[in-house]
Amino acid sequence: MSDDLLSLRQRIDELDEQLQALITERARLAEEVARTKQAEGEEVFYRAEREAEVLRGVMQRNQGPLSNEEMARLFREIMSACLALERIMNIAFLGPEGTFTQAAALKHFGHSVQTLPLGTIGDVFREVESGNASYGVVPVENSTEGVINHTLDEFMNSSLSICGEVELRIHHHLLSKNPDIRNIHRVYSHQQSLAQCRKWLDMHLSQVQQIDVSSNAEAARLASTDPESAAIAGESAADIYALGYLAKNIEDHPENTTRFLVVGKRETPPSGNDKTSMLVYTRNKPGALYTMLAPFAQHNISMSRIESRPSHQGMWNYAFFIDIEGHIEDNNVRQAIDELEESASLVKILGSYPRAVL
Numbered sequence: 001m002s003d004d005l006l007s008l009r010q011r012i013d014e015l016d017e018q019l020q021a022l023i024t025e026r027a028r029l030a031e032e033v034a035r036t037k038q039a040e041g042e043e044v045f046y047r048a049e050r051e052a053e054v055l056r057g058v059m060q061r062n063q064g065p066l067s068n069e070e071m072a073r074l075f076r077e078i079m080s081a082c083l084a085l086e087r088i089m090n091i092a093f094l095g096p097e098g099t100f101t102q103a104a105a106l107k108h109f110g111h112s113v114q115t116l117p118l119g120t121i122g123d124v125f126r127e128v129e130s131g132n133a134s135y136g137v138v139p140v141e142n143s144t145e146g147v148i149n150h151t152l153d154e155f156m157n158s159s160l161s162i163c164g165e166v167e168l169r170i171h172h173h174l175l176s177k178n179p180d181i182r183n184i185h186r187v188y189s190h191q192q193s194l195a196q197c198r199k200w201l202d203m204h205l206s207q208v209q210q211i212d213v214s215s216n217a218e219a220a221r222l223a224s225t226d227p228e229s230a231a232i233a234g235e236s237a238a239d240i241y242a243l244g245y246l247a248k249n250i251e252d253h254p255e256n257t258t259r260f261l262v263v264g265k266r267e268t269p270p271s272g273n274d275k276t277s278m279l280v281y282t283r284n285k286p287g288a289l290y291t292m293l294a295p296f297a298q299h300n301i302s303m304s305r306i307e308s309r310p311s312h313q314g315m316w317n318y319a320f321f322i323d324i325e326g327h328i329e330d331n332n333v334r335q336a337i338d339e340l341e342e343s344a345s346l347v348k349i350l351g352s353y354p355r356a357v358l
């Protein structure tokens with residue numbers, strides 16, 4: 001080994017030692033925070049708003065060469081490990097193991113949590129409501145396929161609050177036990193993923209049967225038992241079921257992103273850069289939508305999403321899911337909602353939460 005390389009490695013060793021000592025000191029402080037919370041009778045140890053603030057600080061201070069996201073991801077894991085000293089959290093998600101929802105849960109909470117796979121979006125809500133899981137993670141919209149109605153509908157009857165959002169770039173791969181694409185006769189995947197790879201499938205596997213199954217992870221499991229088949233799924237499913245890659249990143253839109261929501265029992269205080277989601281029921285009368293939206297315009301509040309769903313409460317009533325910028329504790333948001341309550345049949349605040357950092 002050259003002297004140059006040797007001395008560089010010595011410097012790295014010294015830095016690692018310092019880093020490790022600092023991480024240990026940080027972990028001790030987190031333990032002290034836990035004792036303080038306990039002494040103050042606090043039951044909730046996870047603080048979404050504080051974590052968002054820490055991660056934003058990391059990104060603001062970063063000057064490269066690591067990207068902001070890479071640096072924040074490292075701190076994400078340090079915080080996750082520190083929080084696990086206070087309490088190991090159980091995170092319910094739309095399973096099985098290996099779904100994108102699990103990847104979203106780990107992206108948001110880091111890897112020092114326990115993830116609990118559940119069969120349906122409704123089960124995720126029930127498990128958090130009953131207290132068996134601390135938080136739940138469910139998909140809410142995809143940039144190519146649109147909104148996930150099951151999730152929106154659950155909010156109509158649930159008392160849970162949204163306490164976070166996660167955005168995940170979705171990359172689909174063609175995975176199989178078989179090394180030769182010419183031997184593939186069936187492709188398994190969730191119907192949304194088949195739709196997201198439609199052009200690629202038409203071009204490369206137009207003669208092959210497409211089988212729509214309950215999740216991408218289930219597709220990967222099936223492909224692991226059937227060597228004449230392939231699955232369209234993500235990287236974690238490939239790892240879990242030991243499948244090889246026949247083609248990578250086969251999604252039609254490279255910017256394909258899915259947004260997930262984190263639900264819990266606690267309302268989240270302001271983090272300094274927040275969003276608020278609400279459900280607004282209106283009567284079907286002329287100008288209802290216009291009247292509903294006017295307070296947001298008057299108070300200079302940006303709206304990032306509006307979706308309508310049948311309210312299931314009388315044939316002509318609608319429920320609108322609205323996301324705005326700002327926190328319910330901000331004056332302008334509070335005022336706009338007070339005004340909105342005068343015209344709408346019902347306004348249900350689903351939660352104010354930090355805008356996705358990572």
Ligand SMILES: C=C(O[C@@H]1C=C(C(=O)O)C=C[C@H]1O)C(=O)O
Pocket residue numbers: 029030033045046047048050051054078079080082083086
């Ligand atoms: C240490 C705390 O508890 C948890 C751990 C955090 C951390 O490691 O920075 C931040 C927020 C909490 O989820 C805290 O509340 O400050």
